[in-house]
Amino acid sequence: MTETSIKDFEAAIAELESIVKKLEEGDLALERSLALYERGVELSRFCHARLEDAERRIEMLNERGQLKPAPPSLTDD
Amino acid sequence: MTETSIKDFEAAIAELESIVKKLEEGDLALERSLALYERGVELSRFCHARLEDAERRIEMLNERGQLKPAPPSLTDD
Amino acid sequence: MTETSIKDFEAAIAELESIVKKLEEGDLALERSLALYERGVELSRFCHARLEDAERRIEMLNERGQLKPAPPSLTDD
């Protein structure tokens, strides 16, 4: 897997979307689509990790500071 | 969390307001908005602390420029 | 067996298809059809090797970290 660095969440999601688009457009060689898939999985994991991290941080702050709980829509998922 | 010093209550409120503006205007990178959020929480705590900080006191300067508690007639309201 | 290089999976599949087509059209000399068969086997092995490689890579990815399925609420729409 090409372990190209991922700049940040936005770069990751943008790249992920472009990868999905490419994959959806189809007509890629197996090798190429595999590479894209691998990169896509990597990016998706990165994004998930970042989101979890973000949620954890938000939650931590809320716990520490007795701030209002985040709206249900955020905690439910 | 970047523990940038907070000058005073005014600065805190002002920064908090600017953070709200930035966050609400949107289009920030996730990391950046998280950092802003954390900073905002920090600022809000600071403000709360500051509000509770002040002692309920009435002092009086005497002729020699010394601080003395005010006479009860003034504090008993 | 003529060890002509195989460019990639797609080229291999395409060549394999053309070989199958030729074989289906029939009317080939025995030698020729044998040669095609041999080439076909070579191509098929190449393809299978590539696919196995691909599947191994995919499996490896999945082992490394389950690609989260989207929560129902998101996938339903």
Place this chain on the structure above:
Amino acid sequence: MTETSIKDFEAAIAELESIVKKLEEGDLALERSLALYERGVELSRFCHARLEDAERRIEMLNERGQLKPAPPSLTDD
């Protein structure tokens, strides 16, 4: 036996067919029919040898790298 060279399987089969036809039509001189018969046997052996060779080659290919048998679903139709 006249050891005329045989080009290939197809030429052999074609010649064999013409020989069989001639022989069946009869009316050939003994010498001629014998010569034809001998040639026919020769051709037939040549063809058998070629077919055996072909089968051996196919078998060898199959042994070398187990050419996957098609899944049942594919062979049933």
Place this chain on the structure above:
Amino acid sequence: MTETSIKDFEAAIAELESIVKKLEEGDLALERSLALYERGVELSRFCHARLEDAERRIEMLNERGQLKPAPPSLTDD
């Protein structure tokens, strides 16, 4: 014995039969009949030699390579 050349088996048989016919029609001078007889014997010997030769050739063909019966798998269908 007049050693007239014999073209081939068929010619020989034909001449032999014509000789027999002549002889059977009779009215030949003894000498002539004898001469014909001798010619007939010669022809007969020629034919025998040819036949033996042919038999030997056939036998040889059969011995050299048993004309294999086709394998069941292919002949059955």
Place this chain on the structure above:
Amino acid sequence: MTETSIKDFEAAIAELESIVKKLEEGDLALERSLALYERGVELSRFCHARLEDAERRIEMLNERGQLKPAPPSLTDD
């Protein structure tokens, strides 16, 4: 005895028959009949010699070439 040459078996038989005929008609001088008779004997011997010669030749051919005697069915007609 006039040693007149004898052409062949058939000529000999013919002359012999004419001699016999002459002799049977009789009325011949002894000398003439004796001469005829002697000529007849000569002819007869000639014929015998020819016959023996023929037999020998036939036998010789048969011995040499194993010419089978014709089967009864063939000789009976």
Place this chain on the structure above:
Amino acid sequence: MGPPAPIPTRRVLTVTELTVRVRDLLETEFIEIWVEGELSNCRVWNTGHLYFTLKDSAAQVRAVIFRSALRYLKFKPTDGLRVVARGRLSVYEPKGEYQLVCEHMEPHGLGARQLAFDQLKKRLQEEGLFDASRKRPLPVLPRKIGIVTSLDGAALRDIIQILRRRYANAHLVIQPTRVQGEGAAAEIARGIRAIGRVPHVDVVIVGRGGGSIEDLWAFNEEIVARAIAESPAPVISAVGHETDVTMADFVADLRAPTPSAAAELVVTAKDEFIGRIDSLRDRIGAAVGARVQSRSQRVHAVSGRPALAGFPGRVAMRGRHADELTHALSRLTRAALGTRERRLQLLRRQLDGFDAGRRLAVIRTRLVSGEGLLAGAIARRRLQASAQLGTVAGRLDALSPLAVLGRGYAVCWTGDRTRVVRAASEVSAGEAIRVTLSRGEIEAKVSRTE
């Protein structure tokens, strides 16, 4: 009021010239003058201007105050009232009269102080003490609130009450001062400075309750104004009521009409603070939450797209395609071989159908038959010849002229055996003769004839 310029001698002027020169002189020389006197002949014309005469015991001067200035007077001019008027001199040429064009007028008694006030105000203004740029914003949340005022009076109580109500734990530092009377200004100024030295005093209220202009006068003093200007913390002036503007008000960072108003300006209610902060906090929470959620949805949506989630399946489909092709390859090749095998097999059977042996046997039969016929034919021919010979030879034997010899006869030949000796005379003695017997011949010699 300086002396008029000396008129040159022997220079004769027309009245008009004189009047103009007087006018010019008066109008340039008496631009802003203060005149004290008693009002008389006050009369408002229908133009709205007030015409009156200012007089004292020895002199009088005509004066006018235009409607525009009249509006701003803090009192109503009436005859007999002693006033101090500010204005300039002008000349009414047709009558050769000069008159005072009044711009401002105050009741007498305030005049000197007012003059001092105005002069001070002008000076301080020129120094820039009133500049808007000097005005400091009030602290949003002062740590300590300084109050410079009298312990007596309602002002302090009002301030304390309001501050406590708005912000229960407010920290107040009071500098008691006298706020009127002799020395009050100095005391106030000192008080402001003393408060300024107390740490964490972020704002100072300086003021007192309402009173007469004389009562408020200490706040017009320069010393107070300067103390305010020099205060390290922003100062709110709260002197008297709304209509009284003091020097302190000009210099202060903020002017409050009353002490109570000043207290309200100093600190926002704590509840409002908390509400504001919490609202801000909620807003950032909501904003960041929404952002995270939208990101999360985006990530899930894109991660769940079939192109990505279904990728392994598609690879497997490719595998199936490859398998199908491979199978087709194998099947077709085997079929091709099978076709050939069958064709070859058919040909083989056909070739085998050509029975060389049988063909040979047929031929052999033909040959043998031929041979038999040949043998038979030659045998018959031989027998025929033999029979022919036998027959004729038999007949010849029967006709042999020598047959009688068997019975004992003999035939006598001449010696050369050419002639039969029929009579003895035919031979002579000594002559050779030949005798043919039944079996054999005898060669003899005639010994005698008879």
